Amino acid sequence: MHSKASLILGAGIMLLSGAAVIIAMDWPWKAALFPIVIGIPVFCMATAEVIWGLLDPAARSEAMDFQLSAQLPQKIATRRTLLAVAWMLGFLAAIVLLGFPLTVALLVFVFVKFQGREGWVTSGIFTIVVWAFFYAIFDRLLHLPFPAGWIQTWVGLA
Amino acid sequence: MKSKLVFMGAFAAVAVALPVGAVQSASFEGKTITIVCGFKAGGGYDRTARILARHLPKYLPGNPNVIVQNMPGANSIIAANHVYNVAKPDGLTIGTFNRNLVLAQLTNVSGVKFDQTKFAWVGSAASESTVLAIRSDLPYKNFDDLKKSGKTLVIGATGPGANTYDFPLLLKELLGVDLKIVSGYSSSADIMLAIERKEVDARAGSYSSLRPFIDRKLVHPVIRARAIESGIEQLPVDESFAPTPRARAVMALRSAPEVVGRPYVMAPGTPDDVVKTMREAFSKALKDPELVAEATKAKMELEFMPGDEVLKIVKEVLSQPKDIVDEFAKYIKFGE
Amino acid sequence: MIDALLEGLLLVLQWKAFAFMLLGIGIGFWVGLLPGLGGITTLALMLPFVYAMQPVEGFAFLLGMHSVVATTGDITSVLFGIPGEGTTAATILDGHAMAKKGEAGRALGAALASSLVGALVGAAALALAIPVVRPLVLAFGSPELFMIAIVGIAFIASLSAQGGRGMLRGFLAGGVGLLVATVGQDPQAGVSRFTFDSLYLWSGLDLVPVLIGIFAIPEIIDLVVRGTSIAGDMPKGRLNQGALEGVKDTFRHFWLTIRCSLIGTFIGIMPGLGGAVAQWLAYGHATQSARSAEERQGFGRGDVRGVLGPGAANNSKEGGALIPTVAFGVPGSSSMAILLGGFFLLGLVPGPDMLTTHLAVTFSMVWTIVVANIITVVVCFLFLNHLARLTLVRGHFLIPVILVLIFIGSYSSNNHYGDLLLMLTFGALGYLMVAGGWPRAPFVLGLVLGKIAENYLYISVARYEADWLYRPIVLVLIALAIAVMLYPLIQARRIRSRSVKHA
Numbered sequence: 001m002h003s004k005a006s007l008i009l010g011a012g013i014m015l016l017s018g019a020a021v022i023i024a025m026d027w028p029w030k031a032a033l034f035p036i037v038i039g040i041p042v043f044c045m046a047t048a049e050v051i052w053g054l055l056d057p058a059a060r061s062e063a064m065d066f067q068l069s070a071q072l073p074q075k076i077a078t079r080r081t082l083l084a085v086a087w088m089l090g091f092l093a094a095i096v097l098l099g100f101p102l103t104v105a106l107l108v109f110v111f112v113k114f115q116g117r118e119g120w121v122t123s124g125i126f127t128i129v130v131w132a133f134f135y136a137i138f139d140r141l142l143h144l145p146f147p148a149g150w151i152q153t154w155v156g157l158a
Numbered sequence: 159m160k161s162k163l164v165f166m167g168a169f170a171a172v173a174v175a176l177p178v179g180a181v182q183s184a185s186f187e188g189k190t191i192t193i194v195c196g197f198k199a200g201g202g203y204d205r206t207a208r209i210l211a212r213h214l215p216k217y218l219p220g221n222p223n224v225i226v227q228n229m230p231g232a233n234s235i236i237a238a239n240h241v242y243n244v245a246k247p248d249g250l251t252i253g254t255f256n257r258n259l260v261l262a263q264l265t266n267v268s269g270v271k272f273d274q275t276k277f278a279w280v281g282s283a284a285s286e287s288t289v290l291a292i293r294s295d296l297p298y299k300n301f302d303d304l305k306k307s308g309k310t311l312v313i314g315a316t317g318p319g320a321n322t323y324d325f326p327l328l329l330k331e332l333l334g335v336d337l338k339i340v341s342g343y344s345s346s347a348d349i350m351l352a353i354e355r356k357e358v359d360a361r362a363g364s365y366s367s368l369r370p371f372i373d374r375k376l377v378h379p380v381i382r383a384r385a386i387e388s389g390i391e392q393l394p395v396d397e398s399f400a401p402t403p404r405a406r407a408v409m410a411l412r413s414a415p416e417v418v419g420r421p422y423v424m425a426p427g428t429p430d431d432v433v434k435t436m437r438e439a440f441s442k443a444l445k446d447p448e449l450v451a452e453a454t455k456a457k458m459e460l461e462f463m464p465g466d467e468v469l470k471i472v473k474e475v476l477s478q479p480k481d482i483v484d485e486f487a488k489y490i491k492f493g494e
Numbered sequence: 495m496i497d498a499l500l501e502g503l504l505l506v507l508q509w510k511a512f513a514f515m516l517l518g519i520g521i522g523f524w525v526g527l528l529p530g531l532g533g534i535t536t537l538a539l540m541l542p543f544v545y546a547m548q549p550v551e552g553f554a555f556l557l558g559m560h561s562v563v564a565t566t567g568d569i570t571s572v573l574f575g576i577p578g579e580g581t582t583a584a585t586i587l588d589g590h591a592m593a594k595k596g597e598a599g600r601a602l603g604a605a606l607a608s609s610l611v612g613a614l615v616g617a618a619a620l621a622l623a624i625p626v627v628r629p630l631v632l633a634f635g636s637p638e639l640f641m642i643a644i645v646g647i648a649f650i651a652s653l654s655a656q657g658g659r660g661m662l663r664g665f666l667a668g669g670v671g672l673l674v675a676t677v678g679q680d681p682q683a684g685v686s687r688f689t690f691d692s693l694y695l696w697s698g699l700d701l702v703p704v705l706i707g708i709f710a711i712p713e714i715i716d717l718v719v720r721g722t723s724i725a726g727d728m729p730k731g732r733l734n735q736g737a738l739e740g741v742k743d744t745f746r747h748f749w750l751t752i753r754c755s756l757i758g759t760f761i762g763i764m765p766g767l768g769g770a771v772a773q774w775l776a777y778g779h780a781t782q783s784a785r786s787a788e789e790r791q792g793f794g795r796g797d798v799r800g801v802l803g804p805g806a807a808n809n810s811k812e813g814g815a816l817i818p819t820v821a822f823g824v825p826g827s828s829s830m831a832i833l834l835g836g837f838f839l840l841g842l843v844p845g846p847d848m849l850t851t852h853l854a855v856t857f858s859m860v861w862t863i864v865v866a867n868i869i870t871v872v873v874c875f876l877f878l879n880h881l882a883r884l885t886l887v888r889g890h891f892l893i894p895v896i897l898v899l900i901f902i903g904s905y906s907s908n909n910h911y912g913d914l915l916l917m918l919t920f921g922a923l924g925y926l927m928v929a930g931g932w933p934r935a936p937f938v939l940g941l942v943l944g945k946i947a948e949n950y951l952y953i954s955v956a957r958y959e960a961d962w963l964y965r966p967i968v969l970v971l972i973a974l975a976i977a978v979m980l981y982p983l984i985q986a987r988r989i990r991s992r993s994v995k996h997a
Contacts, residue, residue: 009927017673031680035676038676065587069720107898142531142539200537212542
């Protein structure tokens with residue numbers, strides 16, 4: 001995982017910085033200077049990183065940053081990671097389709113009930129409390145604009 | 159007999175109710191009006207919107223709730239697009255955005271999805287004139303001194319599209335004033351610090367933002383753009399020095415939106431009576447003594463220009479001949 | 495000056511002003527705590543209410559609210575790994591790591607105590623600097639500010655892992671940050687850089703969704719994977735060891751805390767550097783205090799010094815930021831820009847007068863910061879152990895709440911769905927970086943400093959051509975930048991020689 005992630009990052013940065021430099025070459029020099037002066041070294045460093053990574057996959061450098069827990073077996077960890085990602089993407093999709101307020105209630109309830117396997121009552125009460133806070137602060141007090149979800153507009157409710 | 163009375167009673171009730179119903183066609187009772195502001199909280203457009211939001215309800219029939227929502231992004235093009243394309247023409251959405259959007263439309267900035275002439279114009283809440291202010295310890299007392307000096311004046315600016323940049327640029331390119339524009343300061347306040355440090359000598363900008371520094375005698379204004387605000391009437395106007403009619407037209411084009419300093423619109427297709435009601439409300443609210451007191455304290459000078467006059471100016475800007483627009487686009491880019 | 499000092503204190507202690515300050519503290523407490531509420535937006539929303547107040551009352555309210563935000567923002571960063579505010583992201587690295595080890599109480603205690611020290615130092619600096627502040631600020635022009643940005647970028651070396659590979663990745667992360675910072679309209683030619691015709695990207699990338707994405711999302715994924723509470727399976731006893739230990743830590747590393755406070759104050763005084771910079775420089779400096787290779791590795795895994803540094807800096811910078819705002823009418827940070835509006839509303843004209851005729855009012859502001867921070871820290875300590883217990887709550891209750899908060903927090907910057915996509919994209923980046931062992935701090939540093947460095951460079955060259963390189967302060971800063979870059983090598987050599995000596 002460690003070396004795979006590094007390779008993805010390295011290759012990705014190579015692509016992005018290379019593209020950035022190429023795009024920047026069309027601009028007037030004042031706008032292009034910084035991106036090019038930074039982009040070219042970044043491209044070279046990324047290439048070095050990728051080559052180093054391919055030649056010496058076992059080498060690790062521990063960053064001064066947190067590390068993902070390594071306690072669980074790889075299979076379970078991967079499955080749960082994908083699950084987490086699915087929840088987040090699902091949340092985003094639901095917000096677009098159903099609008100923020102409804103999605104908040106839905107997410108909290110479904111997560112606590114099905115992922116957390118709590119009882120109906122606990123899930124229900126928790127959802128209501130969280131939703132009340134959300135509504136009071138972000139809708140009533142701050143008047144954040146929450147566009148209607150696509151489904152509501154399509155059905156004609158909005 | 160009884161049924162006749164009942165019938166007459168019912169008829170009378172309906173007869174009384176009908177006119178009341180007709181008058182209430184433009185009532186906002188129980189509704190919430192949203193002012194969509196194209197800039198973040200705290201800036202000039204936002205503060206103007208919020209002060210209006212507080213004082214408008216009592217001048218609107220039905221005393222509705224008026225709130226402000228910020229929809230920043232792309233220099234308020236996003237907000238303008240929203241009010242034009244998404245908001246319903248029911249009078250419940252008002253938009254306020256960058257006064258220069260009409261110029262963005264004129265120069266075909268990509269991403270513009272509105273037509274300023276088709277908005278239902280409520281009006282403008284202020285006029286924001288641009289002035290060039292130079293540091294007080296410099297030997298130039300007025301614009302003539304500056305032109306004759308023979309020395310380069312260093313001007314600090316934030317970036318193309320802002321009046322800090324565009325106003326001196328035209329002075330330099332069209333009037334031939336010896337200016338060096340140093341661009342990239344993160345805000346106009348940082349430029350003032352640079353002036354104190356003597357890193358730059360002058361700054362252009364809206365008169366209202368320069369007022370505190372003029373009052374403090376750090377800088378004094380020497381030339382202004384067309385729009386008038388109290389205190390700067392005596393200053394020479396940049397257009398008056400223009401060497402050719404085309405140069406004058408380009409400068410006039412840059413200044414034109416400033417008279418519509420704080421634009422307020424509603425979605426295209428909003429019924430005329432609703433627009434009329436809103437214009438009246440704005441006009442009265444901007445004369446409300448409490449609002450005026452609060453605005454003065456906040457150093458804002460607010461004055462209403464009704465939507466029909468604004469629309470005239472907008473149409474005039476958008477009907478400029480192509481060669482003037484091309485010349486204009488050579489110098490001025492749309493930005494912050 | 496002493497009588498102005500005392501007069502200022504008395505002004506704050508009037509019961510009406512005091513009451514407003516408490517109200518401000520109450521509001522600011524929640525604003526800092528909740529990632530969805532931004533300190534700047536709330537300040538802007540509160541401004542109209544200030545209109546009717548007397549000057550001292552108004553300041554007490556606004557400053558009371560504002561001073562507290564950085565402190566409670568640290569709490570969210572420590573407990574949940576989400577930046578409560580854009581200025582408290584650095585506290586996440588070690589603070590949240592400590593929470594995961596079951597040391598949440600200690601981390602919170604350290605964060606609170608260092609915040610208090612930072613606030614006091616910032617306030618003291620504000621008071622003491624008054625005679626010298628004008629010449630000080632005027633001496634730092636655009637060339638000097640550019641060099642400060644360079645020194646900041648040099649800190650990337652300290653924030654990277656040791657060894658060639660570590661440095662390479664650190665600088666890669668930093669370089670990517672610098673590149674990403676160029677997205678948006680450039681202030682020289684007006685070109686829309688890397689916006690691909692998207693209106694959303696026109697104004698560049700908003701810092702808050704990026705920070706939330708890059709820090710919070712990997713933590714959340716990890717939490718789901720572990721399936722436990724934040725504190726995991728740590729023995730419960732250690733949780734309550736907590737707060738007092740954290741306070742003792744602050745005094746154990748007293749000079750580090752003071753130094754980081756001074757860094758924060760200095761960055762705060764320099765207008766135009768932005769609010770997010772100070773915490774990262776302080777963090778970088780804190781890592782330099784590691785005395786062995788293992789100690790250095792310990793940063794990012796729960797070294798309390800990683801909490802002390804940013805905790806102190808993000809409070810002290812507010813005191814520092816008040817200086818240019820009050821003395822010049824030039825806001826030292828975006829929140830100060832709003833406060834400036836408040837000053838006008840209250841009838842005060844910032845400028846040299848505030849340091850002479852109205853000195854008592856200026857001192858009342860200093861006192862407000864001091865008193866507000868003391869009150870907040872005391873209140874937080876009372877609730878601290880309860881707050882720490884949140885780390886024992888089962889993950890599946892916390893995760894949906896955290897998700898809701900980060901989604902709203904990202905959304906509310908610009909009220910645009912694009913920010914949600916931005917957050918998720920940088921969440922993916924953050925996850926890859928953590929998985930690959932790449933440090934995230936240099937990326938943030940590059941992102942935050944990129945625009946500053948570019949703009950001030952252009953201004954310096956346009957104004958002074960090549961002469962700016964010979965200015966005395968610039969030369970000092972060049973030396974400092976080189977020293978900062980080389981420090982990790984010196985540190986490594988010192989560690990090696992020390993271990994050889996002991997062998």
